[in-house]
Amino acid sequence: MTPSQQDLNALKNFFLLYRHRSVTRAAHAAGITQPSMSRALNKLREAYSDRLFVRQKDQLVPTAKAEHMMLQLAPLFDQINDVMDTLERFSPDEATGDFHFSAPEFISKFAMENMPTGLLNAAPKLAFFYHYWAADCATQLQQGHMDLAFGFLRECPNHVKQHVIADDQLAVVCSPDSSHCANDVLMSPEYLTKCPHVVLRQSGVMDDQVDRDLAAVGLHRHKAVLTPDIEAAFKLCMKSDYLMIAPAKLAQYFAPTAVLKRYPLGNANITYSLYWGAVKDQNPLHQFIRQSIIDAFAKHWPHFH
Numbered sequence: 001m002t003p004s005q006q007d008l009n010a011l012k013n014f015f016l017l018y019r020h021r022s023v024t025r026a027a028h029a030a031g032i033t034q035p036s037m038s039r040a041l042n043k044l045r046e047a048y049s050d051r052l053f054v055r056q057k058d059q060l061v062p063t064a065k066a067e068h069m070m071l072q073l074a075p076l077f078d079q080i081n082d083v084m085d086t087l088e089r090f091s092p093d094e095a096t097g098d099f100h101f102s103a104p105e106f107i108s109k110f111a112m113e114n115m116p117t118g119l120l121n122a123a124p125k126l127a128f129f130y131h132y133w134a135a136d137c138a139t140q141l142q143q144g145h146m147d148l149a150f151g152f153l154r155e156c157p158n159h160v161k162q163h164v165i166a167d168d169q170l171a172v173v174c175s176p177d178s179s180h181c182a183n184d185v186l187m188s189p190e191y192l193t194k195c196p197h198v199v200l201r202q203s204g205v206m207d208d209q210v211d212r213d214l215a216a217v218g219l220h221r222h223k224a225v226l227t228p229d230i231e232a233a234f235k236l237c238m239k240s241d242y243l244m245i246a247p248a249k250l251a252q253y254f255a256p257t258a259v260l261k262r263y264p265l266g267n268a269n270i271t272y273s274l275y276w277g278a279v280k281d282q283n284p285l286h287q288f289i290r291q292s293i294i295d296a297f298a299k300h301w302p303h304f305h
Contacts, residue, residue: 010047011076013030014044014052017052017053017060023037023038023041048065093123100145101148101149101150102133103132104133105132105229108130118292131146141160142159143277144279147280148290150273150274151275152273154209156273156275159278160277162273163294166271169263169270170209171248171251172187172243172260172261173243173244173255176257176259180259187261188264189214190219192214192245192264193220196224198237198242200233201228210265213265224242230246238257274294
């Protein structure tokens with residue numbers, strides 16, 4: 001297979017690997033994950049029937065075939081190199097424009113305390129807009145109207161990128177003093193329908209999922225209180241005989257004394273993620289802000305890991 005038969009992304013990945021001599025650094029320069037760059041390298045190896053890069057000590061060293069390819073592609077890579085140099089000279093302190101971030105209410109306190117200050121210190125000409133998670137968030141991301149969103153989608157839509165923050169599971173939450181903790185209580189789908197619930201509205205982690213799971217078995221629940229305020233919801237649950245269905249780690253964070261019971265419906269797994277539209281993926285400003293927000297999650301909310 002000749003180089004002309006390879007798509008431009010493959011050539012760009014080859015160039016970045018050659019230039020940076022590291023899968024991790026090449027992935028960072030491309031704005032993709034390290035596993036994605038590893039897969040790209042494996043595809044290149046299959047396409048050219050050669051290892052192309054071999055590890056020696058702490059770096060990748062090009063094979064003879066890779067060096068020969070570089071000679072063939074030198075004129076093209078000179079142009080790519082100029083473009084990459086321009087991108088790498090991106091300076092956040094000169095960046096201007098608006099950045100729209102969407103997340104559920106429960107993340108707002110964390111977001112406002114830990115993200116904008118650091119971002120605006122590094123990019124003082126940037127305007128940061130915080131929006132609550134909305135039902136059409138995926139569409140806004142696809143169309144580029146929303147820059148970045150934190151939440152939970154059962155499936156990542158087409159033309160939307162995803163970075164996993166942490167995993168969790170839905171649980172049935174109740175107060176340790178509630179009647180639901182009696183030994184003879186079996187937490188079944190039918191039991192859920194007999195009890196009043198505190199429900200998180202527009203939570204960004206499980207909107208309508210519980211109701212869909214109940215409807216699938218011909219049941220529905222009594223929503224006694226609906227609120228987007230997760231802290232208030234857990235406080236009410238802990239002071240009452242209400243049930244609440246919520247992510248287990250969030251429950252442990254906001255209500256350490258809560259009793260957690262197994263979710264008896266469907267798939268309980270939840271993956272907290274950052275999402276952004278593919279149209280924004282290679283934008284240098286977006287890459288800078290995206291990485292800053294990922295770092296903020298890792299540094300300031302370690303409970304999510």
